[in-house]
Amino acid sequence: MTGPRVLIVDDQELIRTGFRLILTARGIEVAGEAADGAAAVEAERRLRPDVILMDIRMPGMDGIEAAKRILARSADCRILMLTTFDLDRYVYAALAAGASGFLLKDVTADHLAAAVRLVGTGDALLAPSITRRLVQRFAADGGTPAVHRDLSVLTPRELEVLTLMGRGLSNAELAGSLTLSEATVKTHVARIFSKLDLRDRAQAVVVAYETGLVTPSG
Numbered sequence: 001m002t003g004p005r006v007l008i009v010d011d012q013e014l015i016r017t018g019f020r021l022i023l024t025a026r027g028i029e030v031a032g033e034a035a036d037g038a039a040a041v042e043a044e045r046r047l048r049p050d051v052i053l054m055d056i057r058m059p060g061m062d063g064i065e066a067a068k069r070i071l072a073r074s075a076d077c078r079i080l081m082l083t084t085f086d087l088d089r090y091v092y093a094a095l096a097a098g099a100s101g102f103l104l105k106d107v108t109a110d111h112l113a114a115a116v117r118l119v120g121t122g123d124a125l126l127a128p129s130i131t132r133r134l135v136q137r138f139a140a141d142g143g144t145p146a147v148h149r150d151l152s153v154l155t156p157r158e159l160e161v162l163t164l165m166g167r168g169l170s171n172a173e174l175a176g177s178l179t180l181s182e183a184t185v186k187t188h189v190a191r192i193f194s195k196l197d198l199r200d201r202a203q204a205v206v207v208a209y210e211t212g213l214v215t216p217s218g
Contacts, residue, residue: 004050004120005031009040009066010082011058015105019053019112026113037061044070044077051120053103055082056090064094071098075199078119095202096210149196149207158195159213161188165201166208 006023008016008030016033023030031047034040038061040054052070056063067079081094081102091102100119103112151159164174171189175182189201198204208214 003028003117004078005029005047006116007032007034007040007043007047007049007052009034009037009043009052009058009063010055011035012055015055015082022109022112023116026109028113028116037063037066040066041069044074048074048077050076050078051116052077052079053082053116054079054099056094056102057083062090064090064097067094067099068097071199080115080119092206096206098199098203100200101202149198149211151196151211151213153195154192158188158192161185162192162204162208163213165189165192165204166214168205 006028008019010016010019013035016035020030020033031049032043034043036058040052040063041061043049044052052067054063054067063081067081070077071079079094079099081091081099082105083091083102084105094102101115103115107115151162154162160178161174164177169177171182171185174180174185174189178185180188189204192198192204193200196204196207198207
């Protein structure tokens, strides 16, 4: 087996079984399964997977609480949230909590495997248009912001890069917009992550909105 070791968390046995079959058939090791958030926290502690496929809505401890507990202890673990609706309000909370992206449960087999491999490399699974809609819809819902960051540590160029990331631009699009090489853009992105203590692009989008750097209309 090659690639990341995966823990599958879903309260539906059929979903877990299906995902296990899909991943193992594509050479990805499934380290274990769990049926709820509490079991996921324990399984992560025991199995130390690289990637967790985590259902958002489960009885007892839900996926968001489980993700918070796991990421507080295991910063290198990557979590992909599973949801039935692409505008599920809980997806935004999951991204703010540190999840590296989300997948719809009706994802194709090849997309599932590709997504697991992608986040296993430390990247974020981010469909910019969907993520932007999520953040626009739920960032200003009246709750307490999930992420607080001091943007004064960023240079003017880094602020510019973060703004464009918040608007959903990829590195290639950033390079074109700013007339920079992709390598230079990647350096700016890495510095932003380091200065703001961000895990990946998903949290960068959240920060851009929650600090007001990007607004739903902008």
